[in-house]
Amino acid sequence: MPREVAIIGCGMSQFGNRTDKSLMGLLKEASSRAMQHAKVSPADISALYVSTMLAGELTNQTAVASALADELTLIPAAADRIENGPASGGSAVKNAYLAVASGLFDTVLVTGGEKMREAAGDRITDLIATMTHPTAEYVNGVTLPSLAAMFTRLYMNKYGVERKHLSMVAVKNHDNALKNPYAHIHRKITLEGICLSPEAEVNNPVIADPLRLFDMCPISDGAASVVLCSAEKAKDFTDKPVLIAGVGQATDIQAVSQRPDPTTLNAVKVSSQQAFSRARLQPKDMDVVELHDAFTILEIAESEDAGFFEKGTAHKAIEQGVTSINGKIPINPSGGLKARGHPVGATGVAQVVELTWQLRGEAGERQVKDARKAFCCNFGGFGNNVVSFVFKGEN
Amino acid sequence: MPREVAIIGCGMSQFGNRTDKSLMGLLKEASSRAMQHAKVSPADISALYVSTMLAGELTNQTAVASALADELTLIPAAADRIENGPASGGSAVKNAYLAVASGLFDTVLVTGGEKMREAAGDRITDLIATMTHPTAEYVNGVTLPSLAAMFTRLYMNKYGVERKHLSMVAVKNHDNALKNPYAHIHRKITLEGICLSPEAEVNNPVIADPLRLFDMCPISDGAASVVLCSAEKAKDFTDKPVLIAGVGQATDIQAVSQRPDPTTLNAVKVSSQQAFSRARLQPKDMDVVELHDAFTILEIAESEDAGFFEKGTAHKAIEQGVTSINGKIPINPSGGLKARGHPVGATGVAQVVELTWQLRGEAGERQVKDARKAFCCNFGGFGNNVVSFVFKGEN
Numbered sequence: 001m002p003r004e005v006a007i008i009g010c011g012m013s014q015f016g017n018r019t020d021k022s023l024m025g026l027l028k029e030a031s032s033r034a035m036q037h038a039k040v041s042p043a044d045i046s047a048l049y050v051s052t053m054l055a056g057e058l059t060n061q062t063a064v065a066s067a068l069a070d071e072l073t074l075i076p077a078a079a080d081r082i083e084n085g086p087a088s089g090g091s092a093v094k095n096a097y098l099a100v101a102s103g104l105f106d107t108v109l110v111t112g113g114e115k116m117r118e119a120a121g122d123r124i125t126d127l128i129a130t131m132t133h134p135t136a137e138y139v140n141g142v143t144l145p146s147l148a149a150m151f152t153r154l155y156m157n158k159y160g161v162e163r164k165h166l167s168m169v170a171v172k173n174h175d176n177a178l179k180n181p182y183a184h185i186h187r188k189i190t191l192e193g194i195c196l197s198p199e200a201e202v203n204n205p206v207i208a209d210p211l212r213l214f215d216m217c218p219i220s221d222g223a224a225s226v227v228l229c230s231a232e233k234a235k236d237f238t239d240k241p242v243l244i245a246g247v248g249q250a251t252d253i254q255a256v257s258q259r260p261d262p263t264t265l266n267a268v269k270v271s272s273q274q275a276f277s278r279a280r281l282q283p284k285d286m287d288v289v290e291l292h293d294a295f296t297i298l299e300i301a302e303s304e305d306a307g308f309f310e311k312g313t314a315h316k317a318i319e320q321g322v323t324s325i326n327g328k329i330p331i332n333p334s335g336g337l338k339a340r341g342h343p344v345g346a347t348g349v350a351q352v353v354e355l356t357w358q359l360r361g362e363a364g365e366r367q368v369k370d371a372r373k374a375f376c377c378n379f380g381g382f383g384n385n386v387v388s389f390v391f392k393g394e395n
Numbered sequence: 396m397p398r399e400v401a402i403i404g405c406g407m408s409q410f411g412n413r414t415d416k417s418l419m420g421l422l423k424e425a426s427s428r429a430m431q432h433a434k435v436s437p438a439d440i441s442a443l444y445v446s447t448m449l450a451g452e453l454t455n456q457t458a459v460a461s462a463l464a465d466e467l468t469l470i471p472a473a474a475d476r477i478e479n480g481p482a483s484g485g486s487a488v489k490n491a492y493l494a495v496a497s498g499l500f501d502t503v504l505v506t507g508g509e510k511m512r513e514a515a516g517d518r519i520t521d522l523i524a525t526m527t528h529p530t531a532e533y534v535n536g537v538t539l540p541s542l543a544a545m546f547t548r549l550y551m552n553k554y555g556v557e558r559k560h561l562s563m564v565a566v567k568n569h570d571n572a573l574k575n576p577y578a579h580i581h582r583k584i585t586l587e588g589i590c591l592s593p594e595a596e597v598n599n600p601v602i603a604d605p606l607r608l609f610d611m612c613p614i615s616d617g618a619a620s621v622v623l624c625s626a627e628k629a630k631d632f633t634d635k636p637v638l639i640a641g642v643g644q645a646t647d648i649q650a651v652s653q654r655p656d657p658t659t660l661n662a663v664k665v666s667s668q669q670a671f672s673r674a675r676l677q678p679k680d681m682d683v684v685e686l687h688d689a690f691t692i693l694e695i696a697e698s699e700d701a702g703f704f705e706k707g708t709a710h711k712a713i714e715q716g717v718t719s720i721n722g723k724i725p726i727n728p729s730g731g732l733k734a735r736g737h738p739v740g741a742t743g744v745a746q747v748v749e750l751t752w753q754l755r756g757e758a759g760e761r762q763v764k765d766a767r768k769a770f771c772c773n774f775g776g777f778g779n780n781v782v783s784f785v786f787k788g789e790n
Binding site: 251 | 498775
């Protein structure tokens, strides 16, 4: 039996346009906050996992985990960097979980980060596209926005999702981010302003039809960090440990066009089923959820394939406010990738940070009332590698 | 207690100048051989770890683990890429070990690879240097050969190592590689030819004084792969499982000049002590050893800091033939990085492949007689992240 594993602390850097710090500076900032929150000293940490997708390509630094171990004076702690596209953060948390669950490591730090804004827009779009299928997609000029646009069109045709539903996701997540001091975007938007009014055509221009500016997450700098510990020892550090009750991870066919049904995110399905089954819980038991809304359609599709709504019905739930902070199943109280921002290697860890705060009752103005159980999924590639978690608070 | 973990099969691609295959092709080649050797089918594999240092930079493909899972029809197996500089392979094996030890995964594939030769020489030297300290080393033009040269000079001055001792490492490892069909370099060299004769100045020119051409590993393409399984289930697949008896990993101060004693490889010391202590074995118990001889001096220094020789005496042992295949402590029967080659992300896995073959009695002409226990260490950065293993055969 794996040992039980808990989160004993977390922290993150301000997400946004961080011209003031290097990638290493951002990783240090988030790590220090998590260690302080967990009340651990460097000597307590026996292993470090760092998630970043593009450190080598964008910052000319490889083996960043070894470097961060030195910067944080964690030496001789073990240190590994995980790169799994946008699922890097979730993968890193999973591997840290396994390290503790195995019994070989007691207290493990996980820090994810990315510094992306200094690279020009075209270069970033190209670098992110290197995660697509090399012959079926990448060489043909496919980018993540274009894949998401095709996915959205199929979804609209099949399930009756309309532009207004996509915009509702954006409006909700911008609203939530206004209550999150760490979010990249603090800007109130309205359904009128980005969808319903004539000015919406100007305010919210088409980027990759049918997707518009406000259907896409920003390019962000930032880092996020959590400290994991065996559940047994967690009580030595905190009276509010958050149990990692279930973990799941699944891959899928890489080229979206080769999937039997391109509108089904099978890796979301399988990884969330694994996480729920290991936790002996169900989607209906969850109080708060973070999903990987790199594009607005993904929040809708993931919320269905993870089991929160019947396929093809999530857009109706959003219309009814079910996924708002005060709704029945709050999704992305942090603001999500859409408004908290998406420093790629940080995102999976940032989801865990948000849910840790929520389950400890430390989420401030965006606190979901009586949050006891939480779920997140971190989506890599265009859904060909997904990591899911179920958490239980003792708050 | 962690579950016991065994290696049930392994395989590797031909190392060398592999213009015939892409990185993905090399990873597939090695993976298929390991799966065949282990007699596992894709459905048996529940997780995949891929180690590569420079996939994004050199081949324009990120998230390669997710892609390889698809290529090998392992879906929906979990898949992660580990990047830890030249210790990527060892880190990947360690994480696969933890995945099985935790009880969450039963059968895990680990494949490491790199395709480096297509990039021009200067670019490769620069990309590899991105693992050095960004402000104390990299921006000042430090490269791995220059760091190794300075390290060698200090070592020569302190311990009386001479040029001939370095050459003896090269001669031994070239001899061993002649018996390894997968080795990059199949070329007999002699101490006379590269060191003692007047022609040696031409045959073996200075690259970074005091290091010469034959003190350095080549730039190689290649991949290597192992299949791990819980020791309990290993017997279902093979009657020759190799137990992973001990694992160690340690980091060190990144900038070599900032270490209290730059000639001591502290991460080698700590990681090997961890591995030996977990295995309840000592260096003297080992029958065969693979070390990370990216430069000849490293085989000497690592063999001391891992505990096989007193500090400052390994060069004498080499002079006496102690580390030859028929010596008391055979080191690098595979040919080592020096002659088997060094496709960076493959190397740590290739060490494990060689020792698996040795402990199963499948190493052909280079078989170490009665090999029952083995050790390797995989050296990242300039020793700031080292992964060590102790293995036990049942052969």
